[in-house]
Amino acid sequence: MTKPPLTIHLAAPRGFCAGVDRAIKIVEMALAKWGAPVYVRHEIVHNKFVVDDLRAKGAVFVEELDDCPLDRPVIFSAHGVPKSVPAEAARRNMVYVDATCPLVSKVHIEAARHHENGLQMIMIGHAGHPETIGTMGQLPEGEVLLVETVEDVAKVAVRDPARLAFVTQTTLSVDDTADIVAALQARFPAIVGPHKEDICYATTNRQEAVKAMALMADAMLVVGAPNSSNSKRLVEVGARAGCRYAQLVQRASDIDWRALEGIGSLGITAGASAPEVLVNEVIDAFRERFEVTVKPVMTAEENVEFKVPRVLREAAQSA
Ligand code: 0CH
Numbered sequence: 001m002t003k004p005p006l007t008i009h010l011a012a013p014r015g016f017c018a019g020v021d022r023a024i025k026i027v028e029m030a031l032a033k034w035g036a037p038v039y040v041r042h043e044i045v046h047n048k049f050v051v052d053d054l055r056a057k058g059a060v061f062v063e064e065l066d067d068c069p070l071d072r073p074v075i076f077s078a079h080g081v082p083k084s085v086p087a088e089a090a091r092r093n094m095v096y097v098d099a100t101c102p103l104v105s106k107v108h109i110e111a112a113r114h115h116e117n118g119l120q121m122i123m124i125g126h127a128g129h130p131e132t133i134g135t136m137g138q139l140p141e142g143e144v145l146l147v148e149t150v151e152d153v154a155k156v157a158v159r160d161p162a163r164l165a166f167v168t169q170t171t172l173s174v175d176d177t178a179d180i181v182a183a184l185q186a187r188f189p190a191i192v193g194p195h196k197e198d199i200c201y202a203t204t205n206r207q208e209a210v211k212a213m214a215l216m217a218d219a220m221l222v223v224g225a226p227n228s229s230n231s232k233r234l235v236e237v238g239a240r241a242g243c244r245y246a247q248l249v250q251r252a253s254d255i256d257w258r259a260l261e262g263i264g265s266l267g268i269t270a271g272a273s274a275p276e277v278l279v280n281e282v283i284d285a286f287r288e289r290f291e292v293t294v295k296p297v298m299t300a301e302e303n304v305e306f307k308v309p310r311v312l313r314e315a316a317q318s319a
């Protein structure tokens with residue numbers, strides 16, 4: 001039986017960003033340096049496949065420092081941690097490595113600087129997300145006000161409208177955040193902040209690629225996990241850009257084939273924490289049912305790389 005033709009528009013950039021790459025490398029290098037088990041506080045990145053793979057190599061994933069023994073190294077996830085976490089690890093004399101993405105750490109530093117200058121902080125982010133908890137946790141409890149939506153901006157109660165600053169989560173929707181920033185600036189004209197927001201290059205580039213792809217495809221799949229903020233934003237961006245069917249899939253087994261019946265073109269992308277093997281698995285699943293032609297949709301080139309902490313670099317060099 002002949003298979004129906006299908007054009008797959010493959011977004012680029014997609015998948016791993018420099019911060020994810022570095023965080024995974026940190027766990028692998030820590031295992032090489034100290035042997036198993038190495039503890040990791042929170043999923044190193046929000047992807048079950050990545051976590052399962054590292055677990056098989058000897059990483060133990062926990063949610064709190066209290067769940068770690070004192071005599072094994074602990075790694076903090078790419079999303080960042082409140083200041084109290086490394087402070088407590090140091091107090092307990094634990095060996096720890098911080099895998100917080102340098103672009104998240106940059107936001108931590110910004111928040112601390114504004115606070116030192118006597119400004120009250122507003123964070124644009126998602127309540128309960130580890131990055132939001134980590135960034136808000138750079139300052140004393142109650143010092144950072146959280147806004148999630150334009151509606152929240154109207155409700156936020158500040159100490160002094162003339163002495164305010166804002167920071168954002170790095171993985172937000174670029175368009176939604178622009179609206180929230182505009183609402184903040186309209187209500188508090190003196191508010192200071194970054195040039196636009198703190199959304200990172202990887203988030204921005206993946207959303208741009210999706211916008212370009214959404215116009216070409218009958219349907220779109222985003223490879224990523226349900227707890228991955230940046231992956232979920234890609235689904236929203238695709239739907240908002242006009243794609244009729246935009247769906248998050250963790251891997252090929254999640255594909256809803258009935259929903260995709262009769263399509264002639266499909267967009268595929270992957271969140272910053274989704275490995276390329278899963279993208280290939282999804283494409284291969286389509287090859288079984290369709291005569292597939294893959295066409296890249298490239299909207300930016302990325303060549304960002306972050307160094308791993310010195311303690312692990314030195315160990316790798318001497319190995
Ligand atoms: O998108 P989120 O922040 O949920 O995290 P992820 O899916 O693990 O992707 C990596 C980003 C880490 C921090 O910016």
Ligand code: SF4
Nearest residue numbers: 017019101103170200
């Ligand atoms: Fe860093 Fe951006 Fe990747 Fe987050 S999504 S780990 S901020 S590069």
